[in-house]
Amino acid sequence: MSETKASASRRSRAANQKRRTILSAALPLFSQFGLHGTSLERVAESADVSKTNLLYYFPSKEALYIALLEDLLEVWLAPLKAFSAQQDAITAIEHYILLKLTVSRDHPQASKLFCLEMLQGAPLLTHTLNTALKQLVDEKSAIIQGWIDAGQLAPIDPLHLLFTLWATTQHYADFGVQVAAISGKNLDDPVFFQQTFDNVKRIIIRGITC
Amino acid sequence: MSETKASASRRSRAANQKRRTILSAALPLFSQFGLHGTSLERVAESADVSKTNLLYYFPSKEALYIALLEDLLEVWLAPLKAFSAQQDAITAIEHYILLKLTVSRDHPQASKLFCLEMLQGAPLLTHTLNTALKQLVDEKSAIIQGWIDAGQLAPIDPLHLLFTLWATTQHYADFGVQVAAISGKNLDDPVFFQQTFDNVKRIIIRGITC
DNA sequence: GTCTATATGCCGATAGAC
């Protein structure tokens, strides 16, 4: 039994590499066309493997989709985890906005796939939302509430502040097409990125300082 | 030729009624599962017509989808059209937030379908975005800029203000599942609706007043 | 592990009677 070691070494390095290649190929397709709008054939083609070979690494289409979701959840939650009480309130929130806008710029497809999942009622993420995310949010809400109690922030509802932060930053990824249609720019443009950061920061920070 | 009259009377009243029934049945399904995730069979079943009969009223699945999108675009743009220079800046923006939150509460599926279309790169709406929406936004941006020039608002970028308004209000519809998982509530709860309105209003209005 | 061939099922759309 060579498969009894730790999870990380369960599969050979080559196999894991191939899995990652397939996952990378799947992300842009699933995020744009959804689970049902994407055929395994196209994923396989994009990953440069045969369809049967793909099904050797992932037992089913849904298994591939789930693996992808779990993968990106990491990217997704990272900025929130970085949120710390150690910092000054304003500095922390400014930093959070920057981090989230950076994710919107560098991982728009991850943001979109997450959004897609939410639209569908998060059938595969319900549990994660109710446990891991809920707990994380509770922790961070407490930090925000602490800042409010300390007089560093105006008395707003921490939850709604988080919703506002998420909404305003993710919008530039999820609605990127609309933003581009109207402004003619997107976050890849350094000037537009800075302008977006300044405006979002300005509105929200002014909105929550005493 | 009884079909040569105005568009509104092209079809009999009964036929138009049936079309609307089918469209109503299609909205929740398309908005949740997308174009490819929804079968005509299910739409027909939900509308209580046969699949062939459905295809008599809409020549193809895509035609039905497009008809639906055009339908909801109306609902979608209505709040922005109501935005008027006649009003005081703060009053107008507060009213706009209320209108948009009302749409998020009463037409969450329309909001979701629109969002879904955006995620996919708006293949069917590109033209509308680039013409009708672009023009509408240009008009309303000018109004906002007018308020800024008159010293009624802080000097923020009108476009980013609009993006922020859209993002924060639509979030409660599009990410309704996440909001529910974390807060345990949704906009149908009158108390939560008011709380949401107060918080969004507070953050944004304070963020843009001089 | 990777291939060819194929089983199997679903779905969009059409034909044609009534």
Add this chain to the structure above:
DNA sequence: GTCTATCGGCATATAGAC
């Protein structure tokens, strides 16, 4: 306008050789 029957295509998944 509405029905029954069915065609044709596509996509997931499996069987089995190598």
